[in-house]
Amino acid sequence: MIRARVLCQQAGRQAGGVILALLAASGLLLLAGASPVEVFRQIGLGAFGSVTRLADVLVVWGPLALVTAGLLVTFAAGLWNIGIEGQIVMGAIGVTGSLRLLQDAPLPAWAVLSVALAAGMMAGAAWAMLSGLLKTVGGVNEIFGGLGLNFIASALILWLIFGPWKRPGIGSMSGTEPFPDSLWLPALAGTRLSFWSVALGLAAVGAVALLLSRTVLGLRLKAVGRNFRAAYLLGVPAWRHLLLAFGLCGALAGVAGFVQVTAVYHRLIPSISSGYGFLGLMVALIIRCRAAWVAPVAVFFAAITIGGIQLPIALQLDSSLSGVLQGLLVLGVLFSDGLRHRAAARP
């Protein structure tokens, strides 16, 4: 009961920011000559108008929830893991590589997929810990390290798709040769949605929520994030915890890469991350590290992404509008948070 009330209070406080964002978006739409009400209605219809659409929203939700759950760990440790995009990409590369190795081996599909999942997690974690090592050993801020590693990861995926892993004949932006159906995560009939994608997302969110609220490790990660120096002097192995936070986040990004390869695209494509890394950063910013909010806010963002797809057909508006809307939401919520903090701090 008390928990529910706290959640309601938090929602109430964020409502101001959401309204602010919607007002700003409406202003923009009016400038563009479109009716805001109609646009919001179309987005709603596009996201929830049919079972297929709803399934598409959940297709986005799975990897987005995975990525956001991972980012909560790095945020708790005070880290801006901008390299998350590259970690999804490396996870997907790890998955694809292991599937390519094992797809002709005499093994049951579940065994091959399990190995691929483990490989994806390890690849994502390793790429994230590279950011961590750059920071702990070389003093490279994780934002710059992450940006650099993102570029390297996207160069690597392009080279693989157009080089060693290219389709028989000619490499193309459409990606590698699709895997056999047996290595696809099973989808619900008539949709692209896999039960496993949602289950993995829910499990990750639950595990991270438990980690951060109930465990000694979570407390130590938060201590390192809030005051690195004091945590170190109080006897917490602070550097190791930074690396661990990177590793956990990268592993979850690797799982997102696994879902993208085995449940959504069934092959490796250049834009395998679909920008979910940055979208996850936005979700994590908006919910300010409160794990209970990952699931609903990720649904909201996934709905805007999917709902925006039909804007060009219905209203002759560009579908990049959904990105604008998501950005405005983040800015609105952060801005109203900032205003409230200033008001509270004023003497």
Place this chain on the structure above:
Amino acid sequence: MDITLQDIRKTFGRVIACDRVTLAVPGGTIQGLLGENGAGKSTLMKILSGFLRPDSGEIRLDGTPVIFRHPADAVRTGVGMLHQDPLDYPTLTVLENFMSGRPERFFPSRSAATRRLRELAGTFGFAIDPRACLDTLTVGERQQLEILRLLSLDVRVLILDEPTTGISAAQKAQLFETLRRLAVEGRTVLFVSHKLEEVESLCHRVAVLRSGALAGAQVPPYTTAELVALMFGRPIVFPQREPAAPGRPVLELRALSAMDDRLRLAPLDFDLRAGEVVGLAGLTGSGQRLLLRTCAGLVRPVAGTVRVNGRDLTGQVYPSCRRHGVVFVPTARLEEGLIGDMNLSEHLLLVQPPRRLFIDRPRALEAAEERIRDFAIRGSPDSLMRELSGGNQQRALLSLLAPPLALILIEEPTRGLDLESAAAVWTRLRAHCRAGAAILFLSSDLDEIRAHSDRIVVFFCGRSSPPLDPSRTDREELGRLIGGKGWDREAAG
């Protein structure tokens, strides 16, 4: 300038920081403001200097009511404040700091400002190089610069909040001389402190604050006992130094040397025995801090060895020193010592080796309750550290030190604490000594060093004196050594 504060009231949430304080200070006076930590001295002065706005009440300058919306308002009207921690720009030069905060043309004249700075510095006998970078100055010199800056802005009321923390004895004498001179010129000085002897030697009159309200006032001749009674409303028990029974050596330093970007520690041989307290004296940045941090494994020595309980810990990092019973307690409590956004029970969980996966909340709360009782911390298990007063933060920090400890390295154990909190801190540290720990501490407060050390080591420019016996070393001799005099004789002896 005459100052009248009339019925000033200020609350922060449910805490009443100032409760209808009325105080009148005539021009040309040095007014002392005494009170323990959290008595409301700083709040009152921040209101007078425009940093805070009162909930109610009135400020009158020469009889005219004024309302400051901003500290700059106050400076324009002639009220300037020196804060406890200098509010300056360490990365800029002295001259640039001097020029900050003044209304200037778009292209300010550096040469005119330089002339003005030299002229003012000359008047008061301060040796300040305008071209130096601010972060090469001592706290005392930064304070001198800030006084000159405020004077150049023509302030007629100067407020100083705990100005003697972290400055040397010589700088203190110079500061007091300056303040007396400013008062003779007709300026009003408000001197905030919790150190009785300073207020007694400097101030023309003293007001005492307790729990946000004016507890009383005195004019010379002061009676210390009455002032203490006014400040605390209760008698204080001071911990007595117990002569240490020399135990086995805990810390053995052999030809130890270390470096930071400013200083090189001259090779040092030194033994510290169980149950012993050794105080390190010296001007800020003379090497005592570097030595503590080297012993803690926070700075890597460039030569020599560090042994703790016979084990060679040379070059080991802090976590491994900590495993061998060495703890380091830093000066900057909220920056380095504690996590401001976490509470005491969470801190207790952090310092324990993690034995289980999940947090046992009831047990953590119970443990925190116990520490709060034992250490007389004013707070609850879930009060955040940044909400506690300085004295309670220091008690909380000490409550995290779990025996058995071999060596406690502590910087400024009672900096910024009132008498009662300071007494409590030393009572606790003594208890660790009785349990077999040795303590190495540094302090800029000579009286603290003399009162609590079994032996004293003085530092000057990276050199260290042989250990001195506090009962056979008077204040003056210590002061001379700290100021760099008599070192050749010491070295010979």
